[in-house]
Amino acid sequence: MAAEGKTIDALSQFELIPVLGPVGRAVGFSQSNAHMLLAVGLISILMLVGIRRRALVPGRFQAAAEMFYEFIENLVTGQVGHEGRKYFPFVFALFMFVLFGNLIGLFPYAFTYTSHIAVTLGLAATVFFVTTIVALALHGRKFFGYFFPEGAPLWLAPIIVPVELVSYLSRPVSLSVRLFANMVAGHVLLKVFATFVVLLGGLGAIGPVAALLPLSVNVLLVGFEILVAFLQAYVFAILTCIYLHDAVHLH
């Protein structure tokens, strides 16, 4: 579907296609959700198989599992403080889900569910609701003082409160769009250069030689995309931690 009559079709890779036959169609189970399940499966395998032997001196798998664990643990305790311990599994799940979504999408024929604004917005909305509920549960009515800082002159309230409110409500938007845009841009680029390889490859004798250039660009792009995959998952997790810190401490 990439080169339909000399045109570059970089967007069809994001199409949702139902899987699992009639059952999947009936419940609207697309390949996106299948990849989500795959990610959950891989995360579970990594954590369970990795820690299976409970070695005092870890092997490779266990070291990987422990590295992820300690990385996110340090992130949460560093950003939220010791009160954040109980939200650590939530942040861990977020980080791993986004990271594996980004990484699985780099494999050929695989689907990147983090390239769908609906998915990233769903995750960001989850973060938004979780942080808001945590703040309300911890501080009750005092939470609304978050939108009007203590000690500010009262006549500024009509300006400050809307601004704070808008900035609070724009969190899920920025969180979701950042991830979505990064993933889409990366995959569109990969697809475009891959199409160049195919188109140039069909140019006769000089084709294969000319096709080497976009191919090498794609090689570099894949490396860059791996970096972006980690980076965006990290950004998602650390912003979640910052929002949780605000929820726990109210500034």
Add this chain to the structure above:
Amino acid sequence: MIRLSHRNAWRSLALAALLSGASVLAAPGALAQQVTAPHATGPVQPSGPLPGQQGESRAVQADSDRANAVREANITANEYRAAAHDAADAGGMPQLDFGNPLMISQVVWLLVIFGLLVFLCYQFLLPPVAAVLEDRRQRIAADLDAARDARAEAEAAEAGRRDSTARARAEAQASIAAALQAAQAESAARAEALAERLNRQITEAEARIGTARDAAMGALREVATDATTALVQRLSGLTDGAAVSAAVDRELAARNPRTGAA
């Protein structure tokens, strides 16, 4: 963390090359998603059951049901695909095609699957890791404590050794000093005794000399007196013993003031 050696770098480069090569293969033709079934235009009507062929007609009925189901599924799939293609042809991104029912179901499934992952993390995935890490932390702490204890013990032993060495040295010094002192005292005593003996001998000798001289002096006086008496007698015929002895005494006293009184 991750060692970046040359070999690793080449390996990752090769992996990236493999991935992008495969994505090139994926580029020209996506997977065909055709549901294999005859394209029926209308519901398949089962032919009426022939007499005496009930089972067969039931099979035919089932066949036609299956065909209908496949046809309906095909229609739905085609609708999805057509909708997606329409969206793509319109220049829109499939991600922004919110009319697609798969979009809503995708989010619902996302919440279900992500909820499952969060549940798994809270219940099964993270506690074992926490336990292992805690166990290791305790082991390391215990080992460190043991090492610290051992070091304290070694330091105490070292201090004890140093103490005992110092004590031994002090004792040795003390005994050397005592021996020296004893030797000095002994030699001093011996010297004193010797000096005393010598002094005594000197005194004795002086006394002997004194007596000898006194004896000699006494004898001298007698001789002098006798000689003087004899001389005076011969010269003057007088015998005045008292005067002569006084004169002799005077003379002797003048000659020898030490025994002047004698």
